[in-house]
């Protein structure tokens with residue numbers, strides 16, 4: 001039935017396949033920035049935390065009786081460390097974006113997204129009744145122009161803390177533009193939570209911005225925190241509204257209790273080992289700068305390559321050397337790239353040797 005579509009995907013070198021990789025390969029392809037996905041102490045602590053409760057499963061929607069004490073404790077903790085009034089745990093980052101956009105953007109509102117905003121937000125934007133506009137990546141002036149030239153009841157602006165493919169940091173001026181117009185700013189911190197800022201909390205922390213009623217922070221638990229799920233932090237009224245209107249929250253089983261407990265342990269670990277983690281991140285950034293002459297804002301290294309085939313060839317080269325790297329191709333990105341995450345658990349000497357080899361291979365190819 002879909003033979004022609006699949007043929008076209010193959011022909012354009014965009015075919016994707018799931019693969020179970022050799023566990024011994026050194027992982028530079030995942031978003032497990034802090035190596036927590038392999039931390040058995042966190043696993044044990046989370047298990048013990050869940051074991052203390054009668055129920056270890058969410059069982060139902062949060063709005064029925066799926067709201068578990070572990071969800072509540074974690075939400076309260078996230079609000080406290082991030083300086084937000086209220087918060088809610090959501091099944092995943094994808095669902096969080098869907099929940100936010102589908103529920104908050106009403107008729108006569110204006111939804112404005114950075115052109116590189118995550119696919120979950122783009123999909124959600126197709127569900128809304130309002131006008132949807134994109135601004136040039138990280139261009140605060142363009143955003144300002146859009147807000148000045150459109151009429152709207154309310155506006156919602158969607159940006160990322162660290163952009164998932166380009167790896168660059170949010171332009172701080174965007175906070176000022178949204179402040180000026182009292183526009184709702186949704187910051188997706190999927191790739192900045194746990195890796196950026198004085199307290200490793202993301203861009204609010206990095207820019208030292210005190211959360212206000214027009215700010216929404218979304219963070220995922222499946223990246224730096226080595227678990228699965230997401231959280232939304234905002235003003236009490238916004239969270240109240242979401243739990244009454246966001247279909248992906250109301251009509252879905254509450255997030256996994258175990259994964260929430262695991263993420264809670266991970267966030268605690270980042271807070272208790274802040275200096276050590278930051279020092280490791282800085283030394284890896286230094287290494288990338290030394291080899292590629294690139295200053296990473298977060299922990300994502302993007303290397304532009306000639307073609308999708310070239311990206312795949314480099315991935316195969318890395319695999320032969322014992323490493324996993326990401327070959328990211330259109331339509332995920334405009335031009336093919338290889339994407340590397342120097343996780344802090346990686347042996348720095350082994351990594352250094354490989355990075356020089358990869359650089360040579362890129363030149364040769």
Ligand SMILES: Cc1ncc(COP(=O)(O)O)c(C=O)c1O
Nearest residue numbers: 092093094118164188190220222
């Ligand atoms: C920027 C961004 N937002 C949202 C998501 C979705 O989050 P999750 O994987 O938790 O569904 C991702 C994941 O790839 C992402 O990179």
